[in-house]
Every structure is written in structure tokens, then in C-alpha cells.
Amino acid sequence: MKKEYIVIAFVNNQISVLNRITSAYLKRHINIESLNVSESFIKGISTVVISAVTTADETERIVNQLGNVIDIHKVDYFSQEDLIYKEMALYKIPSTILKDKSQSDYILNHSNSRIIEMGKEYLIVEKSGSRIELEKLKSKLERKKLLAGYSRSGNVVLHREYLPELLHKVS
């Protein structure tokens, strides 16, 4: 059954590792839904988080292939339920919204977002959450023709459990 699987890889911070990782998806014609690369808790080691909609078998084959990539220290895959899993989005909204309380109330008080910049013409609103939550706000703003710009990050994740084996292997 196809669903969203999140692959997390701890890699050397080296040129071309990311290409090797994405190449494993490309060769199987699988679209990457979200991708995030950031420094891990160990210096020189980056964390790559990729989510894609595919099957468990296919994800396992990808992970097995990635396990052979020289600059990857550890790679595994997870379901969304296994992880604390957040993305961040920025929304550009016309400043005129502030004049209309019925419009601005949801944004300001009920969407768990915050205004990070207030310009003459536009507000920039930031929200973190699951992709569904972020997309929900986006859709709402679009319906009201209030969305002038939108940008969403890749995933930042942490496993719910303590994973001593993972930490040991990476360090």
C-alpha cells in the first residue's frame, strides 16, 4: 500500500551525497514530496530527511541501496506515526486583511501562526505544523483570495523514542 514514508540519513557533509540519495528515488521514478538537509547533532554529519509517497517494499529497497552509499553513516525509514514531524511555512497576505476583523481573526488568533513581518502592503505570517495543517491554512487563504505568496520548508523530524543503536552507529 502506498503511503508517505520518511527516510532519514546521517551523512558526511560532502558534495554529491545529496545527488546520490535523490538518484535512488529518480531511478525508481518516485517523486520526492519533501527534502531537508541540515547539520545533525554531530559536527560534520548532516541529517537528510526525505519524504515520498510509495510502498514499504520500495522504501526498503531504497534504504538498502542508500546503505551502500559510501558517505552515508546510517539510514532508515519511518512512518509518520513514528516521528515528531514538522514543517514550516511562510504566507504572504495583503495587509488590508487587518482592516477586516472577520478576515483577520482566524489568522491572528486561531491558526497557531504568527506575524513575523508587517509591511505596508503585505504581512508575512509564519506557521509550523504538519503538512496537512500548513496546507489547510494555505487553502483557506486561497479560497478567500488572500494568498499572495507561499513557501514551505522540508521536514524536521525527531524520533519519539530514544534510539541508542542509531546514535552509536552514527557517532
Next chain:
Amino acid sequence: MKNEYIKGTEALILSLLKEGVDTIFGYPGGTIMPLYDELYNYKEKINHILVRHEQGAVHAAEGFARSSGKTGVCIATAGPGATNLVTGIADALIDSTPLVCITAQVSADKLGTNFFQEADTISITIPVTKWSYQITSADEIEEIISKAFYIARTGRPGPVLISFTRNAQVGFTNYTGKQNSPHNIMCFRKENLTSSTVKLAAELINKAKRPLIIVGQGVIISGAEEETLKMAERGNIPIASTLMGLSAIPTSHHLFAGNVGMHGNFAPNMMTQKSDLLIAIGMRFSDRVTGDISRYAPKAKIIHIDIDKAEFNKTVKSYLQIHGDAKEVVAEILPLICYSARDDWFGFKEECIKDEKRSVIDKAINTNNRRTISMAKAVATIAQESRGNAVIVTDVGQHQMFCARYSIFNTSRSMITSGGLGTMGFGLPAAIGAKFGAMEREIIAVLGDGGFQMTIQELGTIMQSGIDIKIVVLNNSFLGMVRQWQELFFNGRYSSTEMDNPDFLKIAESYRITSKRVENPSQLQMAVREMLLHKGSYLLEIVVEKEENVYPMIPSGASLDEIIYK
């Protein structure tokens, strides 16, 4: 221990020498010229074989690696030189061949400017290399070359590409010459083989009534031939081979059942379907071996022994996976194996062998009332006359399958072929490389007329290097395998498969290679004998039946039971 500033090019050559490199296949060009200039100083220590096309260099390096067990090295210039290597690199990846390919690159400060002969070699080769690295400073050379060789040969071997920028070639570095410290690479860390796993494997083998060992190239790579044969003998277990595993086990051994797969022998394919235990060693269950996976080995539990974890359960699900080097794993299991007579099982094997002999082999080889030579007969004659002692290097197509079916192998590393990628044009340059990797051995390149013409220019390499290899061109004036499929599956519509060929003898003559053409079956044996007795390279063109098919055959996607005899 040295401690001096030298040019990057010299540091590279000294690093290669440190790795034991004595032969390189390559082709010079603009950006790689500083390295070639340095090679001139080291021509006593490194034998550079000038090929006629970079594809020839990489296939020759593959042939060298496969015949010698060492890492093959090839060099090409930037841009087109590098892109011409790509096919061979992909071939080496899928067939687990250790290569270090060194390509030039424009100076680091010119990268990304579409400089003359600039191509993004690293990006182009990422999907087909085990590892790649762009050296942009001479100071990196010593460490990176050591790492490149370590990666190429360790674990499941494969190709490594080093892109060598011009500034790194001409820059200076403090070369130490010291042995590099071991590289700590996570995916090469060994897992301990547990005694419970070994016991379970032995238990499964000892309990099995119809076990079958299938050896892949992993057995050759790890040098596990002796242990595998001992295990088979100790347990009285028949052995089959994949195409890539051929020659690991002597074909004359009483336990050897033949090769599995699409054009494999009847016995091992049928035995796979009847077996209650497959012991797969260093093989990857390719689609050419399994046919329809859902109907593959329906009664068998599978023990899968492989150095590459990624191969476990990739296509065929196995009961027990043992991750490790084949030689080490089999050596652990071996003492626990008990003898079992398995009379019925061997009876079935013999019955299948007789069946195939009667229905396929006799017909293919029988020369009575034939005006033309069959490919099967040609290959069988070469095998008979060389007494199974030659290294057979094939190209890709019908002749390749005939070689797999009718060759005799006495020793390991005697079958060199492009298995996974099926690269036409592989044969001739791979044979050249194989000769340099095993100078003491007789090398026979068996080629089709199609594949021969894909890298025919490498006759020039043979001429210039003065090596002794025998080239047999099985000429049916067709792209035979494609034609066979067109006949069987495309209503006989021969779309673009008939070949109008040149006079191969004149071509050989122009390259100063002695040659002969044989068309009559009665002259075949003498012609092969004459070729083998000839001192120096020789081209024998055997004009074979135009529309001979390779049988038996399991159509693509069919089950191993659905074998076609004719």
C-alpha cells in the same frame, strides 16, 4: 618515507604505484596532458595501453580486473573522454567489477563556465559509480587515491570515478609516500556471523532432500570456489551456476548441473523448480535467472549468502539471509554439513541432462548432413580444442549464450562476459584487458559480427601492444539475438537486424593480424586448431547459420517451467 613537494600528476602516479598498479588503459587529450607528460617519466613502471576509444579503455580495465582479481585502472580526458567511459562504468557497477577511472577536468576556477571540453562528470556518473570524487587540490591526491582503491575493491566491488582538475594536476603537494591509515567506512563494517545462523544454515542443508547450490560471481570474487565445492561434495549437493558465476566450479565436476536462467541448462532450471532448498551464494536473483518471480522455486526455502545486504529480498524473498564474504561464510558452514545420498534427486538431474542432450544439444552440435556451421558447434569445438583451459571472453548476444552453454571451464576466472548490462562491444576490449591481467593464459574472444563492429577499432590496440589473443567472430550477418526474438515474439518481422558486413579478413590484415575464414563444417576443427597453434594474435571468422536460435529458452516473464525447446 618521502617528504617532498612534487607535482600533483607525479603524486597521482606514485599513489597508483603504492596501490600496486602496473597497467593502465587510457587515451590522452587536452586536459589530461599533464598526467600523460608525467607518465612518460614512469613508463618503465607503468605500462600504459593506448586504446582507440575510451570505451575500449574502460572495458579493457574490466577485463583486466576480471581475469586478475585486481582493480582495473583507466584514464580519459575531460568532457567527451569522460562521457565515453560511462557505458563501461555502468557495466562494471552491475557486474561488480573493481575499477578506478581517472578523468581529467577543467581547472577548479573554471568549473561551471562551459569551458572547452567541460562536462559535469561527477553528476553524469553518480548513478553508475560506487563512489566518485573531484580532486581540486594536489594536496588531496594521496588520501583520495588510497580511498578510491579501497572502496573499489572492498565489500561488493565496483567502479570509482576520480575527476582530476587541471590545477590539481599541475599544482604542488607535499607527498609523504606513507601507508594511508585504514578508511573507516560504515557500509564496509563487518557484522559478526553468529553461530546460531551458521547452525541454522547447516540444519536446513542437512535436512533438505532436494538442495541445490547456485553460485554467482560472488564466489569468484571472494575466492570461495574451493570452500563451495568442498561443501557440495561433503553434503553431496548438486551445483548450478549463474552466467556470471561460470567457471567458479569446473564444468566437468560430477555435481555440476549447468547454468541457470533464460538460456541456461534444462537440469538446473528444472531442479530450481523442484528443489526444497536453494543455497544461493554470491548471486542476486536477476530477472534473467528467475523468470516470473511469483512462480520461481515454489517449493524451496532459500538461504541467501551475499556481501551486499541490499540484494536480500530485493526480488526473491529468502528464508535465511547471511550477510558476509562468501568464502568466510561457507567455510563456517562447511564443517557442519553431513553427507546424504539423495539418489532420487541425482536421478532427476541425470534425467534432465539426458533430456536436454537428446532434445537440444545433439541437434545443435551434430554436423551430419549440414552445409553450414552452427554456433553451438563452433563454441563446442573451441572448448574441445582448448581443452577448457582458455579464458573465454564474450560479447553480448546469441554467441554469448552459446559460450555459456557449450564452453568447458577447468579453472576459475575463465568466463568474462557482460552479464548485467548486456553491453555489446564489451568483448574485444575486455579480451585485451584480460590478456594483460593474465599474460600466462590463452585468451579467446568469442564475438558476434554485431558486437565486434561496435569496438572493432581496438584491433589497433592489439596491433600496437603486440599481445597474443585469439578472436573468433561468429558471423551470421544478423544481430542474432534480436532476430531470434523477432522471429519468436514479433511474427518474424526482421526489423533492422540484418547486417551487411565488411570483409573482416581484410580489416584484420590491415591491422597486421593473421586471419582466416571458415564456412564448411568439415574444416572447422582444423581451423580452430590452427588458430590456437598460431603464435600471436589471430582472427578466425566462422561463417555460421544465419537463423540459428539459442535453445532452450525461457521467454521473458515466463516461469522456469515454461521452457521452449524449439
